[in-house]
Amino acid sequence: MVPTVRAAGPTDAAGVVALLRAARPHLVVTPQVLAWQATGKPAERFGMLVGLGVRLAYARVVDEPASLAFAERHGYRSGRRNVILGLDLATAVLPPAPAPPAGVRLVTAADLPDPRPLYEADLAAAADEPGDVGMDEISFGDWRAAYWDRPDLDRALSTVATADGVVVAFTVALTDGRDRYLSGMTGTRAGWRGRGLARLVKHASLGAARSAGLRWAYTLNDAGNDAMRAVNAWCGYRPVAAEWRHLRTLHE
Numbered sequence: 001m002v003p004t005v006r007a008a009g010p011t012d013a014a015g016v017v018a019l020l021r022a023a024r025p026h027l028v029v030t031p032q033v034l035a036w037q038a039t040g041k042p043a044e045r046f047g048m049l050v051g052l053g054v055r056l057a058y059a060r061v062v063d064e065p066a067s068l069a070f071a072e073r074h075g076y077r078s079g080r081r082n083v084i085l086g087l088d089l090a091t092a093v094l095p096p097a098p099a100p101p102a103g104v105r106l107v108t109a110a111d112l113p114d115p116r117p118l119y120e121a122d123l124a125a126a127a128d129e130p131g132d133v134g135m136d137e138i139s140f141g142d143w144r145a146a147y148w149d150r151p152d153l154d155r156a157l158s159t160v161a162t163a164d165g166v167v168v169a170f171t172v173a174l175t176d177g178r179d180r181y182l183s184g185m186t187g188t189r190a191g192w193r194g195r196g197l198a199r200l201v202k203h204a205s206l207g208a209a210r211s212a213g214l215r216w217a218y219t220l221n222d223a224g225n226d227a228m229r230a231v232n233a234w235c236g237y238r239p240v241a242a243e244w245r246h247l248r249t250l251h252e
């Protein structure tokens with residue numbers, strides 16, 4: 001069979017998802033997510049067109065020689081390393097649930113009457129995340145479109161710790177509605193760190209994911225983020241793969 005190369009269209013989504021699921025077990029991907037990334041408001045954030053005025057292209061490259069060489073040949077330079085961690089929820093024994101500190105309440109993202117406190121906590125945490133590509137100053141409206149309204153966000157499994165109406169810690173859960181769970185982002189407000197809140201929200205979310213019948217949990221860590229790696233190791237996550245972040249300059 002002679003392969004042909006053509007632009008992807010909406011009817012390719014199911015085939016692309018099947019390929020991605022088989023090749024990258026830790027990805028949470030559905031035809032709905034692909035369609036959503038390609039259209040409407042989110043396309044402005046996830047679009048890959050030079051014509052949009054984009055100056056830097058960002059890619060994540062599997063940590064194996066052929067993929068890294070391919071990226072280099074195409075003008076990408078490598079940045080920081082990510083470790084991908086996995087947990088089999090069917091067999092994992094989660095540690096005992098930690099007790100919330102006084103005044104802290106655990107709820108799900110679905111319970112929030114308004115997502116703005118989560119947006120504020122997300123922005124604050126993202127600013128402290130180690131990395132070479134940070135989250136820019138995104139407006140609440142854009143954040144809603146790009147993160148809160150994404151089709152794979154599972155609000156019932158995304159867990160939030162609140163104190164006096166402020167979100168002090170959170171973990172965002174993305175799922176494929178079949179068997180896979182991925183941590184989108186975990187954060188604790190600066191003044192609340194080191195008190196077990198990241199453990200608390202991750203533990204609650206993983207327990208709820210297991211109760212919901214999901215099997216494979218994955219999370220991605222910057223290799224130098226020791227605090228997050230300590231939390232994930234405590235949850236029972238173990239490394240399953242690695243990748244390198246890459247950047248390519250499109251326009252000076």
Ligand SMILES: CC(C)(COP(=O)(O)OP(=O)(O)OC[C@H]1O[C@@H](n2cnc3c(N)ncnc32)[C@H](O)[C@@H]1OP(=O)(O)O)[C@@H](O)C(=O)NCCC(=O)NCCS
Nearest residue numbers: 125128129187188193194195196197198199226227228230
């Ligand atoms: C990573 C983060 C979520 C941790 O939140 P937290 O509520 O302080 O976490 P916890 O208190 O539950 O646990 C932190 C653990 O990391 C350990 N830790 C903290 N800093 C550490 C360091 N530099 N090296 C090693 N371990 C460290 C703590 O000692 C604690 O473990 P312990 O309970 O065994 O002592 C928080 O620091 C944060 O929001 N960072 C910015 C956003 C970010 O990087 N998010 C992760 C993106 S994947």
